[in-house]
Amino acid sequence: MAARVGLLPHAILVSSRALPTPRARVPYPLPPVPSYLRHASSSASRSCRASPRFVAVRAMASGNPYAAELAAAKKAVTLAAKLCQTVQQDIMHSGVQAKADKSPVTVADYGSQILVGFSLKMDVSSGPFSLVAEEDSDELRKDGAEEILEDITDLVNETIFDDGSYNISFTKEGILSAIDDGKSEGGPSGRHWVLDPIDGTKGFLRGDQYAIALALLDEGKVVLGVLACPNLPLSSINNINGNSSGDKVGALFSATIGCGAQVESLDGSPPQKISVCSIDNPVNASFFESYESAHSMHDLTGSIAEKLGVQAPPVRIDSQAKYGALARGDGAIYLRFPHKGYREKIWDHAAGSIVVTEAGGIVTDAAGNDLDFSKGRFLDLDTGIIATNKELMPSLLKAVQEAIKETNQAASLL
Ligand SMILES: Nc1ncnc2c1ncn2[C@@H]1O[C@H](COP(=O)(O)O)[C@@H](O)[C@H]1OP(=O)(O)O
Ligand SMILES: [Mg+2]
Ligand SMILES: [Mg+2]
Ligand SMILES: [Mg+2]
Incomplete structure (x- = not known):
């Protein structure tokens, strides 16, 4: 053919x-x-x-x-x-x-x-x-x-x-x-x-x-x-x-x-x-991220995982399949940090985020805010998107904010 x-x-x-x-x-x-x-x-x-x-x-x-x-x-x-x-x-x-x-x-x-x-x-x-x-x-x-x-x-x-x-x-x-x-x-x-x-x-x-x-x-x-x-x-x-x-x-x-x-x-x-997994110790957690390094900063996600104590290597797969996999407990965390200037669209997260939240998980931006789908075709959010279960979210948010601060400090010294 x-x-x-x-x-x-x-x-x-x-x-x-x-x-x-x-x-x-x-x-x-x-x-x-x-x-x-x-x-x-x-x-x-x-x-x-x-x-x-x-x-x-x-x-x-x-x-x-x-x-x-x-x-x-x-x-x-x-x-x-x-x-x-x-x-x-x-x-x-x-x-x-x-x-x-x-x-x-x-x-x-x-x-x-x-x-x-x-x-x-x-x-x-x-x-x-x-x-x-x-x-x-x-x-x-x-x-x-x-x-x-x-x-x-x-x-x-x-x-x-x-x-x-x-x-x-x-x-x-x-x-x-x-x-x-x-x-x-x-x-x-x-x-x-x-x-x-x-x-x-x-x-x-x-x-x-x-x-x-x-x-x-x-x-x-x-x-x-x-x-x-x-x-x-x-x-x-x-x-x-x-x-x-x-x-x-x-x-x-x-x-x-x-x-x-x-x-x-x-x-x-x-x-x-x-339902999402019930892991409460990050040492036992694995995390999902984009297959494409152009879609998410793998250096930053690596540093977040290290701060958390995650031992397993990242699971890199394309698309909102990551949200589905997270929602049924195949992994514990999803990290998405697009490069500067990229604007997230609502169709890239609307379906995936409700699948995760209805499975008992939490999806927020890097500041811990809920995603707001009411602003038109784009999502207006702080820095990145993270998803995990209720047990891991507090330590994940802390690690995310520390890693972002360090990255910003390093960038300001250049
Ligand atoms: N430069 C980019 N940065 C981040 N995401 C992107 C970029 N270009 C396309 N995308 C979108 O990211 C999503 C895929 O993300 P992932 O990396 O998680 O697989 C898709 O929605 C893809 O669009 P598309 O729907 O056209 O494939
Ligand atoms: Mg898309
Ligand atoms: Mg598309
Ligand atoms: Mg496209």
Whole structure:
């Protein structure tokens, strides 16, 4: 299968699919049917296996006020994960990942964003739809991007067809406008979905960890989060930087405010309740950090770990999979200290942080403040993000603040 790679000025777009033949289906969105949509069927009625009404009935039965949204969120990220898995397998076979030398965006990032937004719109009926998501269509609207746009369109349509939940087909114009559904600014009032369609794109291209991360903000607070981690072992990653042999791979973490956190397999095993580890002596703790040294200052995290007395080497993995792994006790601490000038985005932490807090953990910035997701697309925070259990947090905060002070003093002497 030949890989096709398109280079655009600010993005690397990778496509490696054998492109499918478009099939006749009902165009999306409906109604009214805009002229740019493919008129594949005379019927303008939408057809889904899991209708909003079914989801709402399940919600009423569970006692969880966000159960309908949770079911829709899980369904949306599971559909997107199918697309991502297909693309990642093709990329690995074709070796395209070696060309990803700067902040990459792939057909899978766009495809995942379209599928999650579309699936939520189909299945969540309550109130206006607002989505704060990472990608936009700017690069795809430029000259030279036509082929990539066609690839994304085919990839999305093929994934929808194979999944079978929706009898719908996108045109290229429909794809562009679906990506731009994610342009909401979020904020302190109302409900906003928050999406990173592929978190850890560098890990994705390397064939390593990545996550599809989706959260719901309600009046500025994260009330729900789901993390699909297609390459994460289902039960544990207790072997450092490796998989436990024989373990099923593909984990879907979820949490709703006040209802705890769960993990289940991406192919639908029953959810299991999870909780953070109960380690109270840092000597026995291990810590997670970014695989990419460009994403987090490994010198600083090393010095924090040393101050704490952590003996184990860092566990370096990509994406919010770290939050999921922490939430089920695979490790005790997550340290994230981006280089100066980097602004954290809400979609990089909203889903992961509620999975950890609902599993009994704490997530704060380096000053010990809760993360504030109500300020728009960016997180406005002090220096870095740390997460651990309640027992370790006081000594972790102390070590973090000492290490930052020393680093700042050393920098001022230069
Ligand atoms: N220079 C950077 N510093 C910190 N984080 C970054 C930087 N560039 C991209 N990211 C984002 O960091 C996250 C991955 O972090 P980690 O290092 O924990 O895997 C991703 O959200 C990634 O974006 P993206 O979603 O595009 O992959
Ligand atoms: Mg990105
Ligand atoms: Mg991200
Ligand atoms: Mg991303």
